[in-house]
Amino acid sequence: xxxxxxxxxxxxxxxxxxxxxxxxxxxxxxxxxxxxxxxxxxxxxxxxxxxxxxxxxxxxxxxxxxxxxxxxxxxxxxxxxxxxxxxxxxxxxxxxxxxxxxxxxxxxxxxxxx
Amino acid sequence: xxxxxxxxxxxxxxxxxxxxxxxxxxxxxxxxxxxxxxxxxxxxxxxxxxxxxxxxxxxxxxxxxxxxxxxxxxxxxxxxxxxxxxxxxxxxxxxxxxxxxxxxxxxxxxxx
Numbered sequence: 280x281x282x283x284x285x286x287x288x289x290x291x292x293x294x295x296x297x298x299x300x301x302x303x304x305x306x307x308x309x310x311x312x313x314x315x316x317x318x319x320x321x322x323x324x325x326x327x328x329x330x331x332x333x334x335x336x337x338x339x340x341x342x343x344x345x346x347x348x349x350x351x352x353x354x355x356x357x358x359x360x361x362x363x364x365x366x367x368x369x370x371x372x373x374x375x376x377x378x379x380x381x382x383x384x385x386x387x388x389x390x391x392x393x
Numbered sequence: 394x395x396x397x398x399x400x401x402x403x404x405x406x407x408x409x410x411x412x413x414x415x416x417x418x419x420x421x422x423x424x425x426x427x428x429x430x431x432x433x434x435x436x437x438x439x440x441x442x443x444x445x446x447x448x449x450x451x452x453x454x455x456x457x458x459x460x461x462x463x464x465x466x467x468x469x470x471x472x473x474x475x476x477x478x479x480x481x482x483x484x485x486x487x488x489x490x491x492x493x494x495x496x497x498x499x500x501x502x503x504x505x
Contacts, residue, residue, distance in 0.1 A: 321496050
């Protein structure tokens with residue numbers, strides 16, 4: 280079974296803090312993703328990585344950065360947290376080589392910025 | 394811009410009936426369409442994939458149709474059970490690139 284784990288289920292941070300969200304997958308997947316999920320808006324892609332040290336911007340990268348130093352780990356960084364970044368953050372991974380491959384999601388981190 | 398529409402209103406049905414959820418899309422020609430299930434406070438879980446050249450796909454009590462002319466997919470759960478209560482997300486992929494577009498999901502409640 281593919282397992283995607285995220286470092287925290289719930290997180291409360293103050294405005295202006297630097298926030299790190301960690302994601303680890305154990306199935307040797309090449310692709311990893313960070314999404315945020317807000318009511319009525321669906322999942323929106325923040326960043327994507329298709330290999331170690333490689334990254335691509337998604338639809339809403341502003342205010343975020345990512346790091347992928349090891350294949351199994353993909354980190355999302357909020358450089359200076361703001362209240363509009365309060366959301367559910369979901370990490371996912373998938374195989375590469377075919378667009379039909381499904382994504383495996385972690386349990387999510389509910390981040391509140393006060 | 395590319396857009397996916399799923400019914401934002403919750404669907405309430407009686408146990409044993411067939412639940413039908415709709416996914417409509419515009420300004421996109423997906424090669425693959427996926428359905429995911431999401432329980433409250435959890436990440437989505439993949440259920441089914443259907444390709445653009447397939448009209449219908451089945452898996453146990455689940456059935457998905459894909460009409461590229463109507464730009465619509467229907468997701469059916471037959472003999473529904475209270476355990477089927479969840480949010481169901483539709484997702485589209487093209488043949489290239491990495492991007493999957495997700496709908497906002499439809500909440501399904503199955504009453505015993």
